[in-house]
Amino acid sequence: MKKQIYLAGGFFSDKQNDLVTRAHTALEHNPTVGYIHSPREHQYQNVTAENDPAGIFGSYEWATETYNNDLTAMGLADLAVVVWDNVQPDMGTAWEMGYLAALHKPIVLTCEDAVEQVGINLMLIKGSKTFLTQVQELKDFDFNLIPTKLYKGLII
Template identity: 40%
Template sequence: MAKTIYLASPFFDKEQVDRVARAESALKKNATASSVFSPREHQHEEFEMFSPEWRIATYNGDVDAINNADVMVAVIDYVGQEVDPGTAWEFGYAVANKIPVIVVKEKEGAVNLMMGIPLTAYLTSVEDLATYDFDALAEIPFSGEIF
């Protein structure tokens, strides 16, 4: 049975927007992904960005979407050794709620211990999301450098 996917990813600069857009596209091609919630596509434009109403709607909408997801895909391409704090929070919330997390990291380099250990599968290209079987959830451990 196809899964509901929550896509956690930063989208603050051109490189990040390109990466998450490619992830969204790849997931839409995947027959084992019935639906994809990407926060980038749910910006609550009915409210002024960063207003108190926008903040509450964004937070509650994202939490509800994670709670309703079968699987999380987390894009964790670091800037140096710093992961996006929103993506890190979403990742931790999913793990705490026993939602499997598929990590995608296209950039070379180490992974934080708190993400490298609890992940279900580690992918190095967003294009792999088009063919990963979200029904089977094959485990692909991270075996690289941890910090």
Template identity: 35%
Template sequence: MKNIYLAGPFFSDEQIARLERVEAALEKNPTVASFYSPFRHQLEDLEFGSKEWAEAVFDEDRRELHNSEVVVGIVDYQDEHVDPGTAWELGYAGMQEKPVIVFKEKDGGINIMISVPGHAFVKDATDLAEYDFDALPKGDWDGPVF
């Protein structure tokens, strides 16, 4: 069983609904020991947007990324632009040589900096609930890249 870091944007109702579908899938997956979702750790005791809050969020998320074994990254493009925080988290995971399971349910392409290092690609939360995080089967991106 693996410890997962869940990277993904949560700035709109659509993004939050997608994130919640992924969280529910991870909760059902028997190969997931636990997962950390930054959405659930907002550090509400600190003033949102303050320097203290920003540093605390960054430090906590980086520590959780470092302690995870696998990263699930929700790739949610607006045209050809991905959330920069999610992109940073995926890059940090890649630098640690952690497998990144890319979740992308919207149609369209993926930037090569995500499509090439991605370990596997999942388009439906149901499939994510059944993905074997112990065996970590590999899969290539089969859509367009830019």
């Protein structure tokens, strides 16, 4: 069975955009993945800071509709894939992880940063079923089974 994935990750830096892009590509090539919802691609009226002909980016209308769309997508998803930038953490991604955990959605957390000595926040680690160290691992990951793979580094 193909799974519906909520792909969470910041998209406010080149590094974060690269992580989300590579994760999306890996998921597209995974035979256990059906639909991928990436908030970066589902902004209200397709508005971004760089593409805003109506001048609504950052408005209450844009924020409300984008937020509601993401809530719906999280509710409909079978599980979440999170690409985490541990150097410049995105608060929105952390919030999404908490919401997804509250919905009892399995979370596959992927972080390519060298975190074993620096650590990752305990709420992120405890909220995740699987921890991956390379985005490319998503291509062959079995989202029907969602095997547990524990994080082995410092927890802060």
